[in-house]
Amino acid sequence: MSEALKRDYEIGEELGRGRFGTVFRCFSRESGEPFALKSIDKSLLTDPIDRECADREAKIHRLVAAGNPGVVGIHEEYEDDAAIHLIIDLCPGGDLFDRISGSAPLPEPEAAAVTAALVEAIAACHRRGVAHRDVKPDNVLFDLKGRLRLSDFGSAEWFGEDGGEEMRGLVGTPYYVAPEVVAGKHYGEKVDVWSAGVILYMMLSGMAPFYGESAAETFEAVLRSNLRFPTRVFRSVSPGAKDLIRRMLCKDVSRRFSAEQVLRHPWITSSGGSILVEQENLLPSSL
Template sequence: MGICGSTAIKRDAADAENDTDFSKAYTLDHRAELGTGAFSKVLKGAKRMPDGSSGLAVAVKCISKTAELKAEDIASLQEEVAVLRSIDHPNIIKLYDFFEEKKMYYMVIELMEGGELFERIVKKTFYNEKEARDLIRILLDALAYLHHRNIVHRDLKPENLLLKSPYNDFDIKLADFGFAKQVNGKSLDTQCGTPGYVAPEILKGTKYGSEVDMWSCGVIVYILLGGYPPFHDDNHAILYRKIKAADYTFEPQYWEQVSDDAKDLIRKMLVVNPDSRLTADQALRHPWFLVGDHELISRNLTSTLDTMKKFNARRKFRGTVRGVILTNKMAKGTF
């Protein structure tokens, strides 16, 4: 589901201030727009208190019921809401409320005021392997929680790792469950995700399950330690061929300061055969997580920061777009 700021949406959002269930429960700040996309916008809001004062600050995704909103978009929205209602984890964004009204859907979600994790990292002046490991442990713990409940996220990427506060580097939340799905084994076949992070089995058009999240997580681990993505090419056909072959390297000028245990974890996550790929539980038991803090603190990744700054600038320049349905060419196996 995209987020957009059309005139029609602005009018409909204003209508919410009339006597609706949503407007009885929440207020919207139309001056505080947090995001935009195809059919909706995200605004800052607040819980209405009985005395008329403002309570908990929230983010509200206002989705316009336009003619362009397809049945599959609505089904995806309903799936996202069902998934978020079924989970409660300190490192997964919370859904507080959901309203369906005459012209709009409203998703009331946890307000994340710290921005993207990667944006915070590149502002650091010092960075070490222990800091990276702490972040990765948090992400793996959230994935283990989801996978135990047979939920697959399907769109893990830097844009979806958000910070709750501008002042805490480790209060991270996994966000954007627009592609999340209940899964029973390898039962999914929809080709979705984001180029560069998508798993080989999705590109090959085979049935898949929660293992796809572990591949995407492996890509994120690689970036957090090396500063750049393992698979990169402006030509998507070449990019997808590299992914399907797990064609990546640890270039010495970027990886000499990273421990062998960390590289071993990546090798065991970026495995083409999903049955041989580490699960989240297995990854959390990897020897890297048993290495003493002092040893990893001594592994200075400040040079990784410089590389990551360049990667992050390119990523932002290309635009933070939502996970995309992969091309028909790919679906037909052209790649």
């Protein structure tokens, strides 16, 4: 591990492990302030695309985090022969996956509050010409005050503030990836809206809208995009919520809502739009 990193920070226990790296708790030796350390193992970056994403992660993360309270902050970057190390905000409130997995569907006001905060963070990234490309509950964290923070920009890509540059490449997670990504087409930033729509569907139902027994079967279901609202789980869900889901999970990208349009939808503005990212205790601690 980098000598400069060890000089500046005391490394603590492991907090989590992902495809390319590990997250640790760490403390500034100067101030004693706690942070998280994300160490990306270079030996795992065998695909040139993965290495390219890792090389630009810090730059993109800094761009979208500046002045954006809905994104996990990034503070320092170190590199040695073995790994790239990023010092980021510590979010001890856990992630959205932990809060919704195995629990009953969320009440609509709580789901609306989470969606509003998440989509505001996504919209802020899009305003700066960046698509996250891996929006999923595992990457939606909560800080000490319960505020939502979007994390992990390892798959993020620059598309240009005017939306003029399209992206390509199968990145993301099967349940949450948009159909145009799976189809191998060029695509734009609305892939993030699709992923947020999947999360909204899951928060209100406890199940994924498109799934299979394997990644391949899940991709096939995503490509079909046969959106259904089973009566047994959506009986009590309002028409407004289902309307927003349809507009976010629209296979026709030209008709799919943008992040800004999601924030203006009546279900958001009446239920959770006033909450957004400034709201503390976004979800009750009992979840």
